Amino acid sequence: MDKIVIIGNGISGVTAARHIRKNSDSEILIISAETEHFFSRTALMYVYMGHMRFEDIKPYEDWFWEKNRIDLKFDRVEDIKTETKQLVMKSGSSINYDKLILALGSKPNKFGWPGQDLKGVQGLYSFQDLEMIEENSKNAKRAVIVGGGLIGVEFAEMMLSRGIEVTFLVRESKFWGNVLPDQEGALISRHIKKHHVDLRFNTELDEIIADENGRAKAIKTKDGEIIECQVVGLTAGVSPNVAFVKDTNIEVERGIKVNEFLETNIEDVYAIGDCAQFHQGVNGRRNIEQVWYTGRIMGETVAQTVTGKRLAYNPGPWFNSAKFFDIEYQTYGWVFANKLEGEADYYWEHPKGEICIHVVWDEATGLFKGLNVFGIRMRHDLFDKWLREGASVDEVMANLSTVNFDPEFYSHYEKSIVDQFNKETGRNVELKAKKWWRNLIGS
Amino acid sequence: MKNLKYTGMVIFLIGLAIFTTTPFLGNVKMTETIMVESLNEQELANLEQPLKEQLIDKEFSSTFGFSRAFIAIYNAKNEELKANEEWGKVMWTKASSVALNLSRASNNSVVTQNKWLFFLLTFGLGIFGSLMYIIVDLKLKGPPGIKNDGIYHDAATNRGWIGILTAVWLVTFYIVLYFHPYIMADAISLTDPIKGLFKQGAEASQWFLYGLLYCISMLVMGVRMYIKYRHNKYQIVRTTSVLFFQVIFAFLLVEILPLFGLPGRDLKNAMPLDYTFLYKYNIQELLDAGQFGMFLIIWGFVLSIIVVPTLVYFYGKRWYCSWVCGCGGLAETLGDPYRQLSNKKMWAWKLERWLIHGVLVFAGILTIFVGIHTFTSLSGVNDGEGVSTIMGISAFDVRDWYGFMVGAVFAGVIGTGFYPLFGNRTWCRFGCPLAAYMGLVQRFKSRFRITTNGGQCISCGNCSTYCEQGIDVRAYAQKGQNIVRSSCVGCGVCSAVCPRGVLKLENGPEAGRFGNEGPIVLGNDGFKLNQ
Numbered sequence: 001m002d003k004i005v006i007i008g009n010g011i012s013g014v015t016a017a018r019h020i021r022k023n024s025d026s027e028i029l030i031i032s033a034e035t036e037h038f039f040s041r042t043a044l045m046y047v048y049m050g051h052m053r054f055e056d057i058k059p060y061e062d063w064f065w066e067k068n069r070i071d072l073k074f075d076r077v078e079d080i081k082t083e084t085k086q087l088v089m090k091s092g093s094s095i096n097y098d099k100l101i102l103a104l105g106s107k108p109n110k111f112g113w114p115g116q117d118l119k120g121v122q123g124l125y126s127f128q129d130l131e132m133i134e135e136n137s138k139n140a141k142r143a144v145i146v147g148g149g150l151i152g153v154e155f156a157e158m159m160l161s162r163g164i165e166v167t168f169l170v171r172e173s174k175f176w177g178n179v180l181p182d183q184e185g186a187l188i189s190r191h192i193k194k195h196h197v198d199l200r201f202n203t204e205l206d207e208i209i210a211d212e213n214g215r216a217k218a219i220k221t222k223d224g225e226i227i228e229c230q231v232v233g234l235t236a237g238v239s240p241n242v243a244f245v246k247d248t249n250i251e252v253e254r255g256i257k258v259n260e261f262l263e264t265n266i267e268d269v270y271a272i273g274d275c276a277q278f279h280q281g282v283n284g285r286r287n288i289e290q291v292w293y294t295g296r297i298m299g300e301t302v303a304q305t306v307t308g309k310r311l312a313y314n315p316g317p318w319f320n321s322a323k324f325f326d327i328e329y330q331t332y333g334w335v336f337a338n339k340l341e342g343e344a345d346y347y348w349e350h351p352k353g354e355i356c357i358h359v360v361w362d363e364a365t366g367l368f369k370g371l372n373v374f375g376i377r378m379r380h381d382l383f384d385k386w387l388r389e390g391a392s393v394d395e396v397m398a399n400l401s402t403v404n405f406d407p408e409f410y411s412h413y414e415k416s417i418v419d420q421f422n423k424e425t426g427r428n429v430e431l432k433a434k435k436w437w438r439n440l441i442g443s
Numbered sequence: 444m445k446n447l448k449y450t451g452m453v454i455f456l457i458g459l460a461i462f463t464t465t466p467f468l469g470n471v472k473m474t475e476t477i478m479v480e481s482l483n484e485q486e487l488a489n490l491e492q493p494l495k496e497q498l499i500d501k502e503f504s505s506t507f508g509f510s511r512a513f514i515a516i517y518n519a520k521n522e523e524l525k526a527n528e529e530w531g532k533v534m535w536t537k538a539s540s541v542a543l544n545l546s547r548a549s550n551n552s553v554v555t556q557n558k559w560l561f562f563l564l565t566f567g568l569g570i571f572g573s574l575m576y577i578i579v580d581l582k583l584k585g586p587p588g589i590k591n592d593g594i595y596h597d598a599a600t601n602r603g604w605i606g607i608l609t610a611v612w613l614v615t616f617y618i619v620l621y622f623h624p625y626i627m628a629d630a631i632s633l634t635d636p637i638k639g640l641f642k643q644g645a646e647a648s649q650w651f652l653y654g655l656l657y658c659i660s661m662l663v664m665g666v667r668m669y670i671k672y673r674h675n676k677y678q679i680v681r682t683t684s685v686l687f688f689q690v691i692f693a694f695l696l697v698e699i700l701p702l703f704g705l706p707g708r709d710l711k712n713a714m715p716l717d718y719t720f721l722y723k724y725n726i727q728e729l730l731d732a733g734q735f736g737m738f739l740i741i742w743g744f745v746l747s748i749i750v751v752p753t754l755v756y757f758y759g760k761r762w763y764c765s766w767v768c769g770c771g772g773l774a775e776t777l778g779d780p781y782r783q784l785s786n787k788k789m790w791a792w793k794l795e796r797w798l799i800h801g802v803l804v805f806a807g808i809l810t811i812f813v814g815i816h817t818f819t820s821l822s823g824v825n826d827g828e829g830v831s832t833i834m835g836i837s838a839f840d841v842r843d844w845y846g847f848m849v850g851a852v853f854a855g856v857i858g859t860g861f862y863p864l865f866g867n868r869t870w871c872r873f874g875c876p877l878a879a880y881m882g883l884v885q886r887f888k889s890r891f892r893i894t895t896n897g898g899q900c901i902s903c904g905n906c907s908t909y910c911e912q913g914i915d916v917r918a919y920a921q922k923g924q925n926i927v928r929s930s931c932v933g934c935g936v937c938s939a940v941c942p943r944g945v946l947k948l949e950n951g952p953e954a955g956r957f958g959n960e961g962p963i964v965l966g967n968d969g970f971k972l973n974q
């Protein structure tokens with residue numbers, strides 16, 4: 001019987017293991033150097049903020065692994081000998097495998113800033129980062145966060161929850177500028193400032209200044225301004241965590257190179273999740289995808305392949321979500337920061353400036369391309385269907401009431417959204433009454 | 444702002460301290476007149492002699508000391524009568540209630556002399572201080588949104604020392620209330636002025652004190668809910684509903700109906716939660732109360748047999764548990780800070796199923812037996828003797844035992860007293876027979892479910908953590924399945940705390956209700972679960 005070894009107990013590795021178990025009786029071993037048990041990385045912030053204990057962010061109880069005959073090993077893999085199918089462990093032992101799945105995740109980017117390895121300077125990715133942030137933020141008065149993306153906002157929320165003031169440096173002229181269109185960027189920036197974050201655009205980190213104990217005491221910006229701080233959060237993106245793989249026969253560029261079957265250049269070795277880099281992006285996506293959902297989808301997919309049903313990675317329409325302080329964000333399909341040639345768009349914002357929706361479609365055909373929504377919840381199932389079946393923007397707009405996923409009794413804005421849509425675009429959509437949503441799916 | 448919050452806390456604690464001290468402020472002296480006026484004939488015949496010798500005109504510095512002395516005499520006399528087999532003379536009223544009556548009548552303490560003053564010093568300061576503590580959150584906690592920061596760092600809400608102290612206080616309170624009410628005779632008397640607002644000169648009972656405290660706790664902590672969830676209309680509407688039903692139906696109507704010579708009953712209390720409904724004395728009293736009493740009897744049946752399951756079919760059991768019910772109402776207001784403490788482990792779920800369905804079966808059998816007994820004895824078929832045993836055990840004993848174990852110990856002492864240790868729904872989850880009954884309907888025949896939004900779940904665990912019923916919501920959500928569970932009371936907090944907009948409570952056609960009947964949308968076109 002095959003022995004399948006998975007390096008990495010994040011969402012991608014664990015999903016792979018669960019689905020392998022569904023399909024086969026193979027021996028399964030998951031190795032991780034981070035924690036004994038799988039936890040939800042996306043929830044690290046909540047532990048620091050006191051919403052949950054660490055044990056609460058473990059999606060499965062500890063007995064789950066033994067019950068499903070998934071072996072766990074808490075150790076670091078230092079080398080992979082692909083000729084003999086052996087792993088060299090930090091503890092000195094070695095482990096044999098028949099099939100190997102690399103689910104190594106990412107690590108925070110550091111761009112060679114002077115002082116980036118001082119005490120008090122850190123990223124937010126791992127369990128160890130969580131422990132470190134507890135230590136670093138003790139008695140801190142101000143934190144400087146570098147890099148305006150999702151993890152930066154989480155870092156800021158964490159600091160504020162302990163009464164630590166935050167200065168947030170963003171290199172670009174707007175927030176999360178490579179992903180969000182201007183209007184949404186502005187909305188979120190306003191909201192971040194409302195939470196008393198000192199948000200600075202067009203500001204770059206120059207160096208981090210140490211005190212006599214080798215601890216960060218201030219930062220200097222490229223404009224020469226010095227900001228005193230005790231914590232420096234580096235949240236300028238992540239990149240595949242593949243350093244030790246570079247010395248093996250497995251082909252690595254930025255990530256571990258895989259084809260659409262998640263196979264590497266070496267037989268019986270696969271890579272999934274944040275650490276995988278496709279030769280060519282699948283379904284028009286980026287060639288490295290670093291989100292929870294894609295990790296899960298790759299895990300589901302590779303499990304089929306290693307258990308004998310070779311399956312290509314074929315994710316459905318893009319979706320994602322996040323929360324910025326009090327505002328939830330969801331996206332379905334593609335809304336780019338700058339709309340593409342031939343695309344038309346429509347933006348609606350609530351007068352209070354904390355709810356908005358941004359719809360994009362193909363100007364010529366009316367084909368619905370994607371939507372960003374802030375402060376309203378919407379149904380994934382319906383967008384998934386519309387995007388797959390090529391619905392028109394008119395159909396989407398007409399069914400806004402049905403696609404709404406907000407809790408009962410919430411205020412509804414569909415009417416004003418559609419009225420303004422008609423006015424601005426000259427289209428003629430009639431808002432349909434709310435239906436039971438499954439009726440639109442036909443199941 | 445912070446200082447204002449601390450000041451509020453201090454004021455609240457002063458009120459609480461004074462309330463807690465009242466049992467030590469008594470000044471009790473029973474005169475002969477009081478004895479004669481307060482005891483009934485039989486008691487007088489039995490106790491006059493020993494009381495005169497040992498208690499009359501003796502001074503006690505607390506109602507507790509006095510009552511202890513009285514109860515000793517009372518019990519000794521009863522023992523003697525039983526030993527002599529003088530059954531006709533044995534007294535069956537609970538010694539503790541007689542002691543409470545005598546204490547109330549004989550107490551002349553600083554509290555009983557200044558009832559309004561002490562009402563203000565306890566309830567008044569308590570309400571004022573806690574509202575102050577709560578209302579500053581409007582500013583302190585920033586813009587509307589989920590603000591669960593620090594819950595697991597706070598000794599009050601993470602089973603720390605404050606939580607333990609709170610639990611000790613609450614448990615002590617319940618034990619005194621249910622089993623040794625004479626200890627709180629002074630505390631009861633300080634609510635006399637409020638009772639007097641309903642009926643001039645009327646004296647409060649321990650249940651009036653409890654009812655008042657209950658309503659006030661709910662209202663004050665209701666304000667906290669309004670502030671905490673001001674961004675979430677479901678929570679606002681739901682909170683308003685439980686407050687309304689508690690204050691109007693469970694409290695005011697029960698006080699006001701008797702003023703018109705009508706039986707004061709809580710119209711929303713359904714069987715088998717209301718296990719006293721079919722008791723002979725209750726039915727007798729209702730029968731004696733004419734048309735309105737008859738209406739109450741019929742309503743009792745209609746509510747339990749038709750209204751409850753029908754509404755559960757359409758809306759889930761939430762319509763009762765987190766919109767109407769008094770126990771639920773307290774849990775959703777006073778208990779809200781403790782919701783994260785419920786146990787989410789698999790073994791707790793197993794225990795839950797055994798316990799709650801056990802109580803349901805037991806309560807069901809008991810209700811039927813009591814019902815038959817009441818019916819046969821009232822209709823004169825026989826004197827009720829024939830059916831007064833369940834499997835060889837006296838139905839009365841079983842009834843009393845149930846009232847003690849389930850009604851008092853489970854619902855009160857453990858259910859509420861242990862809020863700060865086991866979370867706010869211990870009773871509703873493990874013990875309430877009505878919840879079990881509705882749960883079965885909700886699980887097998889209902890339009891209610893919590894829908895999972897496709898593949899958006901990031902397994903963060905907020906939903907499970909804040910589920911007061913200990914449901915591992917995430918276990919379903921991360922698989923793209925809907926949540927259909929008999930224990931779900933539909934409080935809506937999982938949906939509120941989810942940072943990714945994954946959960947929605949909704950009523951819809953039964954078809955497809957579990958969300959795993961066909962292919963599940965998780966965003967993977969290559970591979971579909973359940974295909």
Ligand SMILES: Cc1cc2nc3c(=O)[nH]c(=O)nc-3n(C[C@H](O)[C@H](O)[C@H](O)COP(=O)(O)OP(=O)(O)OC[C@H]3O[C@@H](n4cnc5c(N)ncnc54)[C@H](O)[C@@H]3O)c2cc1C
Nearest residue numbers: 008010011012032033034076077104105273274290291292
């Ligand atoms: C703070 C934060 C918030 C996020 N929020 C979101 C979000 O809201 N939505 C979203 O879609 N995505 C979010 N992400 C991204 C998402 O968490 C990642 O995409 C996802 O966790 C990647 O999963 P993975 O299984 O590929 O890798 P990982 O979860 O990183 O797991 C890799 C594991 O492999 C271990 N490992 C690596 N090398 C070795 C070795 N040599 N030996 C032994 N073990 C090794 C690592 O220690 C690690 O435990 C967030 C990320 C972070 C850090």
Ligand code: SF4
Nearest residue numbers: 900901903904906941
């Ligand atoms: S709170 Fe939401 S995202 Fe988090 S585990 Fe629950 S359903 Fe998933």
